[in-house]
Amino acid sequence: MSAAQQRTETEDVEPIDELAAALAWHLGDKDATIRTLLDDCKHLRQQLAFARGTMSVGFARGWRPSLDRSVDGQR
Numbered sequence: 001m002s003a004a005q006q007r008t009e010t011e012d013v014e015p016i017d018e019l020a021a022a023l024a025w026h027l028g029d030k031d032a033t034i035r036t037l038l039d040d041c042k043h044l045r046q047q048l049a050f051a052r053g054t055m056s057v058g059f060a061r062g063w064r065p066s067l068d069r070s071v072d073g074q075r
Contacts, residue, residue, distance in 0.1 A: 026032040045067055052065050 022033050022037065023030065026036065048065050048067060055064075
């Protein structure tokens with residue numbers, strides 16, 4: 001498949017409403033949706049902390065993953 005064909009196929013796909021999909025997964029239960037998303041965030045933060053502790057500074061040329069969403073440590 002050519003790059004032009006791939007681009008056309010992906011452009012035809014409608015964007016997914018992630019909020020609606022998450023709510024549908026939990027049968028419309030907003031509390032269960034929030035609980036699951038918070039649990040996912042906790043798990044990913046733990047995974048990120050583990051990765052940060054095991055990767056060397058030279059691995060990413062000095063870049064280190066951060067647990068917060070700030071840019072360069074500033075909010």
